[in-house]
Amino acid sequence: xxxxxALSPTQEGGDAASAGGVDADRGSxxxxxxxxxxxxxxxxxxxxxxxxxxxxxxxxxxxxxxTPTRAALHALAAEGLVDYARNRGFSVREFPPQAxxxxxxxxxxxxxxxxxxxxxxxxxDAQREAMHAALRDGDAVLDHExxxxxxxxAYRAVNVAFHDAILAAAQNxxxxxxxxxxxxxxxxxxxxxxxxxxxxxxxxxxxxxxxLALIDGGHGWRAELLMREHVLGLALMGRGHPExxxxxxxxx
Ligand SMILES: [Zn+2]
Numbered sequence: 164x165x166x167x168x169a170l171s172p173t174q175e176g177g178d179a180a181s182a183g184g185v186d187a188d189r190g191s192x193x194x195x196x197x198x199x200x201x202x203x204x205x206x207x208x209x210x211x212x213x214x215x216x217x218x219x220x221x222x223x224x225x226x227x228x229x230t231p232t233r234a235a236l237h238a239l240a241a242e243g244l245v246d247y248a249r250n251r252g253f254s255v256r257e258f259p260p261q262a263x264x265x266x267x268x269x270x271x272x273x274x275x276x277x278x279x280x281x282x283x284x285x286x287x288d289a290q291r292e293a294m295h296a297a298l299r300d301g302d303a304v305l306d307h308e309x310x311x312x313x314x315x316x317a318y319r320a321v322n323v324a325f326h327d328a329i330l331a332a333a334q335n336x337x338x339x340x341x342x343x344x345x346x347x348x349x350x351x352x353x354x355x356x357x358x359x360x361x362x363x364x365x366x367x368x369x370x371x372x373x374x375l376a377l378i379d380g381g382h383g384w385r386a387e388l389l390m391r392e393h394v395l396g397l398a399l400m401g402r403g404h405p406e407x408x409x410x411x412x413x414x415x
Contacts, residue, residue: 197225197235205244205255206349212257216245242347258348264398270345271394273338274326275387278374281332282383290332294375297325301368310361318364325371329378329390367393 201221204210222232236253239245245253258266286294301321304314330339370393377386 197227197231198238200225201235202239202242202244202347205239206347208349210255212255212349214255215251216253216255218252244347255349263348266345266348267395267398270342271391273342273345274329274394275391277329277333277335277338277342278378278386278390279383280335280338281329282378282381282386284332284334285381286332286379290328291375291379293328293331294325294378297321297328298368298372298375301325301371305361305365305368310364315364318368322367322371329374332378367396 210216216236218229218232218236221236222229225232225235236245237247240247240253244256246256247253281290301318304310304318304321307314310318330342333339370389374386374389374393377389
């Protein structure tokens with residue numbers, strides 16, 4: 164059983180799924196931040212699939228009253244992350260293993276396409292620099308002999324920055340929104356980077372170096388294929404990490 168009171172206002176929410184102003188028109192600022200925090204908790208596995216959400220406990224954990232808590236839960240129901248039943252209240256939606264695997268396939272295609280668009284459209288100086296910065300930051304983290312939990316959390320932010328920079332360079336809002344939809348599912352997000360070993364992360368970071376070289380060199384199709392492989396590799400990598408319950412269900 165997970166301590167939902169651990170849900171804190173400082174919880175990192177840097178993932179593509181919750182970054183940016185995508186929810187900016189969904190309600191009051193308070194309900195947005197509550198929804199972001201509950202989304203993060205669901206996506207990072209703090210709530211089990213199918214678990215009923217106790218609104219009283221949740222509003223206490225969030226430090227807000229019942230009304231914004233309910234507004235947040237309704238927003239997440241609209242996104243498909245929680246279910247609402249009149250007599251039962253809110254519960255965390257369960258995604259069948261096939262749906263999670265499909266989400267990886269869809270994201271692999273979409274992020275691959277983003278690489279090709281970026282390569283075909285060319286990088287601005289600012290976009291190139293953002294990607295180089297993510298590569299440098301990742302190199303610095305991976306320089307450590309052993310990766311601590313903090314290193315992995317830091318790497319997660321680097322990873323999100325790199326993938327977001329590619330989406331920005333693709334210059335297509337629909338594509339960005341579609342990628343966010345695929346991330347809005349427990350088990351299909353960058354969050355699982357924390358389960359990986361040094362060698363896994365190193366290999367994935369090397370992919371990033373190759374991706375930038377291909378995109379910047381204008382090799383759109385090769386960049387697209389490499390990104391597809393890069394994203395699909397995540398589903399396969401779950402195999403060696405039984406601590407991730409979602410992976411346990413999807414890759415046995
Ligand atoms: Zn990556």
